[in-house]
Amino acid sequence: GAVVSQHPSRVICKSGTSVKIECRSLDFQATTMFWYRQFPKQSLMLMATSNEGSKATYEQGVEKDKFLINHASLTLSTLTVTSAHPEDSSFYICSARKGTSGDTGELFFGEGSRLTVL
Amino acid sequence: GQNIDQPTEMTATEGAIVQINCTYQTSGFNGLFWYQQHAGEAPTFLSYNVLDGLEEKGRFSSFLSRSKGYSYLLLKELQMKDSASYLCAVMDSNYQLIWGAGTKLIIKP
Numbered sequence: 001g002a003v004v005s006q007h008p009s010r011v012i013c014k015s016g017t018s019v020k021i022e023c024r025s026l027d028f029q030a031t032t033m034f035w036y037r038q039f040p041k042q043s044l045m046l047m048a049t050s051n052e053g054s055k056a057t058y059e060q061g062v063e064k065d066k067f068l069i070n071h072a073s074l075t076l077s078t079l080t081v082t083s084a085h086p087e088d089s090s091f092y093i094c095s096a097r098k099g100t101s102g103d104t105g106e107l108f109f110g111e112g113s114r115l116t117v118l
Numbered sequence: 119g120q121n122i123d124q125p126t127e128m129t130a131t132e133g134a135i136v137q138i139n140c141t142y143q144t145s146g147f148n149g150l151f152w153y154q155q156h157a158g159e160a161p162t163f164l165s166y167n168v169l170d171g172l173e174e175k176g177r178f179s180s181f182l183s184r185s186k187g188y189s190y191l192l193l194k195e196l197q198m199k200d201s202a203s204y205l206c207a208v209m210d211s212n213y214q215l216i217w218g219a220g221t222k223l224i225i226k227p
Contacts, residue, residue: 006160034215043205043219044161093160107151107215109160 002028004096006110013084014118020080021113023094029074030096034107035067038091050077084117091115120144122218124206129224130196138191138204138221146211152180152191153205155220161205164191193223201225 003026013019023033031052036044048058048069056069066088068080077096081088091114095107121143130136142150149168153161167173167182167189179192191204206218 043217046215046217049214091158107163109162112158112160114158 002026002096002098002108004030004094004108004110006094006113008113009111010114010116012116012118015085016083018080018082019084019115020078021092021094021115023077023079023096023110025075025096025108028096028098030077030098031074032097033071033077034095034097035069035077035079036093036095038093038112044093047079081115084115086117089115089117120208120210120216122206122208122216124204124218124221126219127222127224129226130193132196132198132225132227134196135192135194136196136223138193138206138223140189140191140206140218142187142189142206142208142216142218144208144210144216147184148209148211148213150180150182150189151207151209151215152178152189153207155203155205157202164204196225198225198227 005024005026007022033050035047037047038044046059047062048056050056050069050071052071052074058064071077091112093112094110124140151166152164154164155161165180167180172181177194182189203220203222205220207215
């Protein structure tokens with residue numbers, strides 16, 4: 001199976017600082033990666049779609065200047081939460097799609113990163 | 119609009135069978151996925167249906183009826199470790215996943 005690694009798994013930071021979360025596809029090339037946010041007992045909320053070599057597509061209501069996404073290579077996408085506030089505390093999950101949109105579209109998920117902003 | 123409906127919570131007994139239903143209304147259809155998510159962890163893939171019928175994979179089976187906009191996940195011989203949330207997701211015409219809110223399954227001894 002395909003492996004997606006997300007780092008760090010847990011991070012605690014002070015309000016006003018920036019935090020970077022990495023998402024790597026370890027054994028396949030991912031032209032598209034997705035970033036989700038999940039609040040307790042709620043489903044995944046898609047934040048943005050990240051395509052290698054181009055700007056991310058953000059979902060409505062997601063601040064692109066606050067949640068910076070970079071997809072510089074076919075195996076790495078990063079999410080940077082800038083000027084973090086306590087309300088940004090959440091579980092952030094990335095996923096990667098193998099191949100193009102013509103395949104089954106199965107997503108492979110990273111382990112998730114729990115962000116706590118003090 | 120696009121909508122995925124599944125029950126919020128279900129309870130079942132260890133060793134029994136449980137069926138989790140999912141109904142959907144989406145802009146186009148390119149497959150339906152079921153994922154399992156344990157608390158505090160990322161989802162893991164269970165099944166994918168794009169044609170009508172039943173797909174069996176060990177203790178888990180998934181059924182799809184495209185004409186009815188309906189799917190179910192069937193779990194047999196329930197084990198305590200099956201306690202988790204089960205997420206139904208549909209891929210629309212743009213190959214984007216539309217997620218249901220998830221069904222929390224509680225297994226009792």
